[in-house]
Amino acid sequence: MSDKKATLKVDGLDETIELPVYSGTLGPDVIDVGALTSRDMFTYDPGFVSTAACESKITYIDGGKGILLHRGYPIDQLAEHSDYLETCYLLLYGELPTAEQKETFVSTVKRHTMVHEQIRTFFNGFRRDAHPMAVMCGVVGALSAFYHDSLDISDEHHRQVAAFRLIAKMPTLAAMSYKFSIGQPFMYPDNNMGYAENFLHMMFGNPCEPSNVSPVLARAMDRIFLLHADHEQNASTSTVRLAGSSGANPFACIAAGIAALWGPSHGGANEAVLEMLEEIGDVSRIDEFVSRAKDKDDPFRLMGFGHRVYKNFDPRAKVMKEAADDVLAELGIENDPLLAIAKRLEQIALEDPYFIERKLYPNVDFYSGIILKAIGIPTSMFTVIFAVGRTVGWIAHWHEMISGSYRIGRPRQLYTGHTQRDFVALDKRS
Numbered sequence: 246m247s248d249k250k251a252t253l254k255v256d257g258l259d260e261t262i263e264l265p266v267y268s269g270t271l272g273p274d275v276i277d278v279g280a281l282t283s284r285d286m287f288t289y290d291p292g293f294v295s296t297a298a299c300e301s302k303i304t305y306i307d308g309g310k311g312i313l314l315h316r317g318y319p320i321d322q323l324a325e326h327s328d329y330l331e332t333c334y335l336l337l338y339g340e341l342p343t344a345e346q347k348e349t350f351v352s353t354v355k356r357h358t359m360v361h362e363q364i365r366t367f368f369n370g371f372r373r374d375a376h377p378m379a380v381m382c383g384v385v386g387a388l389s390a391f392y393h394d395s396l397d398i399s400d401e402h403h404r405q406v407a408a409f410r411l412i413a414k415m416p417t418l419a420a421m422s423y424k425f426s427i428g429q430p431f432m433y434p435d436n437n438m439g440y441a442e443n444f445l446h447m448m449f450g451n452p453c454e455p456s457n458v459s460p461v462l463a464r465a466m467d468r469i470f471l472l473h474a475d476h477e478q479n480a481s482t483s484t485v486r487l488a489g490s491s492g493a494n495p496f497a498c499i500a501a502g503i504a505a506l507w508g509p510s511h512g513g514a515n516e517a518v519l520e521m522l523e524e525i526g527d528v529s530r531i532d533e534f535v536s537r538a539k540d541k542d543d544p545f546r547l548m549g550f551g552h553r554v555y556k557n558f559d560p561r562a563k564v565m566k567e568a569a570d571d572v573l574a575e576l577g578i579e580n581d582p583l584l585a586i587a588k589r590l591e592q593i594a595l596e597d598p599y600f601i602e603r604k605l606y607p608n609v610d611f612y613s614g615i616i617l618k619a620i621g622i623p624t625s626m627f628t629v630i631f632a633v634g635r636t637v638g639w640i641a642h643w644h645e646m647i648s649g650s651y652r653i654g655r656p657r658q659l660y661t662g663h664t665q666r667d668f669v670a671l672d673k674r675s
């Protein structure tokens with residue numbers, strides 16, 4: 246915080262208004278507009294494009310330079326040298342763990358991977374053809390009906406147990422939502438396996454045969470979780486904070502985050518990328534779709550391109566592209582038609598003035614969809630996997646908020662509806 250001030254002059258107001266300006270450790274200064282309320286004025290910022298809704302120490306993004314730091318560590322260094330659970334520890338506690346801390350953390354997460362047996366019967370209430378994200382919204386929210394001993398948000402121990410439960414159980418529930426949709430038995434977690442390996446085991450294993458998860462694919466899966474672990478105040482994280490600000494329990498808050506993530510402008514984009522590639526169908530039709538994306542009268546957008554914050558490259562996309570190359574080499578996939586469309590589309594869009602002028606680069610979802618498809622994950626599960634990885638980010642932000650001082654989130658509005666008018670009886674209405 247600093248002594249800087251911004252001075253605001255408003256037409257029709259004699260006095261000028263002095264507003265405090267705060268500086269973070271990185272990034273632009275922010276103007277504290279709280280003093281406007283007492284003058285009966287609010288700021289207007291649809292989409293929160295220029296509003297900092299909170300103070301946070303977890304993640305920093307410089308969209309212009311393509312920088313993403315978790316607790317100060319660049320994402321590419323974490324992707325190369327760390328793993329998902331270690332990054333979870335970093336996000337939650339602020340520092341990289343020592344060897345002993347890491348071992349304790351990993352073994353504690355593993356002890357929570359099973360879900361209450363009655364949750365299995367809960368699944369039977371869904372239609373088999375339900376979208377797995379619909380199932381996840383319901384089941385994760387329902388965890389608060391099963392784990393009453395971690396709902397007291399004022400108790401630090403409860404908060405810690407809820408965090409472990411959510412990180413540990415999300416892959417189990419995600420795999421269950423898939424197994425349910427294809428009519429196969431649910432797989433119990435195997436706690437001898439690593440986090441991502443265990444997820445692939447529960448997704449693709451069956452009780453009749455031993456699982457054989459490729460270490461290369463497990464590493465790629467772990468990287469996908471790691472690259473999605475947190476992204477500061479995005480739509481779903483802000484949703485979790487807003488829900489949490491009312492004092493709601495963590496399972497309900499994370500369910501709210503899952504709902505916000507589902508939309509195609511956010512986490513649903515990885516699924517939408519694959520659907521778009523399938524709709525394009527052939528390299529010869531790319532120009533037609535690029536023209537549609539540029540046409541203002543056509544709602545079509547190139548899925549997997551553009552980002553609210555990154556106006557340079559998305560640093561996660563760079564790492565994801567490398568991971569995609571590893572996976573495709575491991576699986577010996579070179580002539581996949583969708584991959585050919587994706588590569589050509591990327592090339593055309595990067596050379597097209599429309600995309601260059603608007604700084605629309607491929608984002609993380611463009612490449613993650615390709616990897617997930619190569620691993621054999623069905624398209625409908627893509628956003629679920631994003632939700633599994635992002636769970637730690639949601640919890641870290643929720644925890645940061647709850648353990649500091651916070652108020653219920655309550656945005657205001659610019660009202661443009663009717664002024665006051667008298668009620669009209671039914672028989673007098675035209």
Ligand code: ACO
Pocket residue numbers: 509510511512514538539545546547548549550551552553554603605608609610
């Ligand atoms: N295809 C074509 N044109 C686009 C695209 C796109 N994917 N994205 C943005 N534009 C254009 C807009 O039409 C607009 O053009 P204009 O200035 O001529 O009107 C300009 O680029 C700026 O776009 P905005 O919509 O103002 O950008 P905003 O920051 O609001 O939206 C968003 C960002 C939602 C990500 C957008 O780029 C988009 O819809 N992309 C496709 C969906 C996607 O990939 N989402 C994943 C985001 S990453 C994540 O959640 C992990």
